[in-house]
Structure formats: structure tokens, C-alpha cells
Amino acid sequence: MSGKNHVRAAGAFRQLLKDRKPLLGTFIKTPTSHTVEVFGELGFDFVVIDAEHAPFDRRSIDVALLAARAAGIAGLVRVAEPSPSQILAALDDGAAGVLVPHVASPEAAAAAVSACRYRGGRRGFSNSPRAGRYGGMALWPHVEAQDAAVAVIAMIEDPEALDVLDPIMAVEGLDAVFIGRADLTVALGAASPEAPEVRSAVMQIIEAASRADLPVCIMAATVEEAESFAQLGATGFMIGSDLGLMRQAASRIHGDFAGVRQSSGG
Template identity: 55%
Template structure:
């Protein structure tokens, strides 16, 4: 599956329009469904959902089985969290609260072998469960690992150019939710948030890095595309189920009343 992983990182770097979704439910089925209908990627959300390592492992298996890239939003930038999901075969990681260039460098190093500090095992899924050549695997793994820094803290804005330029950071994810809460803005598209979004996008452009964003609908997707975002995390498995279920219920409640 190294070719799939490398192609995702390459497509992201090229600025291809990529569409994914968060996976919030700790089963393999939502990933299998979204991958099966053609989503470019999914993001297994360990930070805000009840995923343990076994559930993450199952979701990543489903992603690989359906040919979609499986990223994981880890619960923290701690190296053991990054190593765990990469060993399970994650295409890459979405790392929350990358607020300094120093932390960005630590994250990048934890995700790669050459020039980095990723711990090696040849027996894990990402290495094909053993039997391969160690250095062939290391080259493929380093080429495939996609590292996305989530920018969601006001202090990150003070170092945004340095964070964006950090070698080994492949993209910036604009975390409008935490920025909105931290800045006390009324909505996630209020003027202070729009200013922060523009600053992050401009820094990414200067560094030649793509921008990834979460969107809940097409109106905000159009706005964020206009400032340079190319990779979109659209809603979540739970969001899709809730909206479809709410519409179905409303339709059925209204049956025969018009």
C-alpha cells in the first residue's frame, strides 16, 4: 500500500482538490463506506472521539482495503501517539495544537526515520508484517508519511511562518473551532477568525505548503477555497448520519400532510 500513501502525499503537495471526512465512530464500517464511495481520505479522530488503538487499527485496515488514505488526528503531539498510528498503517497524522516551530520540528522528526527519531519495527502492518528489507521499508515509509500541523492556538500565529517552513511538515490544517474559542469570537467566520485564517493561508503559500480545512457545508468551502485551501475535511460520519436521519424523519413525519 506504499504507492497509495505516496500518491496521497504527492497529490496533497500538488494542491489537488482532495475531499475527506472525520471518522468519529470507533468501528471500521464508516471508513469502509466512505472509502467505497470514493472519498480521497478519512481522518480517524482519536482526539475528540472514543478510539482506542484496536479501533484505530480496524479503521485503518478498512481505509487500506478500500483504497482511501487513512489519516489519524492523534490525541497529542507525543511521539508514542504518532508512532502507534503510523505502525498501524496510517497514511499520515493530523497533529493538534502545533503552536511553535520547535514543536513542529519535534513532530516531523517523530514521524520519519532518516534524519528523525521514529522508532523502528519490521513486524508491524506498515512494514508488511516482516520479511522485507529494512532500508527499503524505511525509504518507502519516509516518502509516504504525511504530517499535517493543526494551527488552532493564537500564539501559533506569532510563529506561523516558521511553523509553515519547518522541514517535514507537509501541510497546515486551520483549526477554526479552537481559534474561535480562544479568541472569544462569536462565530467561526467572524472578522478575527477570517484574519487568522488569512494569515495562516498566506504563510502556507509563502512556504509552498498546502492548506487543509474542516467544512460543514458548501458556503464555507467556497470561502476557504478562495483563500487557498485544497484539502477539505467535510463533516463526519456522525454528521452525515445525523443530517440524513433528520431529513428522513422529517419526510416521514410529513407523509400525507401536504
């Protein structure tokens, strides 16, 4: 896919998200270009480079986003922390958007949006990195293009956020919410993500997002689980991670070949 085609594909992610198009993605845990390219080749809609829970630094994020550009897939970054500097680095490197962890207050949501926007925000300007085509875009065209394309997704994963869901989702410029069921499960001391208290929290978040007309993204372990969340209104689905999917495939193959190994004395 050419650079111009990719710019259209990556820039379209935010609009597809806002239009409630069903979107399929996965987390990238390995700091290489290759897994990003694989998911792009397979036709996934997006990947999330996980700088919070995987060994990514600025250089490896940059390489992964370059791979997303090459493979024609929207590359997002889950920043390690919601600092303006980390958000700026991801966006300058060409991220189609950011997942901001632990957004537990409207102030945190507003700060995340501000760090992502030029107009009405506080994003530091430079058109010299990849996002500005290395100076190929003039100042104001770059500002307009980035403000139109960058998706800001707040991760709701803390019990205290449940008390202020409506104010969080009323923050202007927030594009979607991601429900962090695993963090909610741990924070609530629940037995599993299927526990009643977690399911109740998930429903609270989905209902608040519906009131605010915000898209909902969520992890789905199976097609059936994705379909059940889709019926509730979710449209963005994260299917595990590159490492998790590799482990599942390797485990299945290991089991499939157990008889061959035994018969050959392996």
C-alpha cells in the first residue's frame, strides 16, 4: 500500500470508530515490526502498541508505527502513562490515536484530549516527524489533518471512575472509551471478569457511553463474547495480543503433534 493510501487508511480510523463500524484489533506486545505487518496483511483494522505493559521505548514504538504504515493498518499506542510528553511522542511518530490508561476523572479525560489536540489543546507543534511527512505538510494543514485524524480513547478501568462516568464522557474531544475488564476485576477483588460486580460495572460504562453517544471498545476472548458485547452496543473489539495468539496456536500445534512425537520416540 502506498504512503498516500495508508494516510487515508490510518486517518480514516477515527471516523470509522465514530461511525460505529465494527473494528477488529489486537495488542502488540513484541517490540518488532513483524507482528504489526502480519496483522495488517491479514486485514485487521488496527493494532495497539502496548507501551504500558510491554517493553516498548520511543525507538521501538517508532518502528512498529512504521510497520503499520507499510502494512496499511491503523497503529494506535497505549501509552505507559498519560503524560503529555508520551502522548506527543506517539502522535509525532504517526500513531492514529492513543489509548490513555486509568482515566478515572473528567480532569484526566480533559488532560488527555488536550495533549492530543492543537486547536483548543496543548499539543506541542512539530511537522518534522512522520506525522507531518517530515516537513512535507505546512504548519496549518498539518494542524488540521492531525486534529481531524487522531483518536483519543479513554480506558475506564478503575472503580472510582464509575462514580463520574457521565462527566468523563461529557468531555469534548473524547472519541471513545475502552472498558478495562481485567483491571476492574482486580480492583474490585472479583473472582473473574464474569463476576456479577464486574458485569455490573461494564453495563454502567456501556450505558453511560450510550448516553454520551460515545463508541465502546472492549476485549473479547471469543466470537460469542464479541457478539454479546456487540448486542450491548460495543463496536471495537480487541482480540488478545500477538503473544497470546501465538501461545494459543503453539499450544494447539503442540497438542496436535503429541501422537507423532510419542510414536517417533521424541
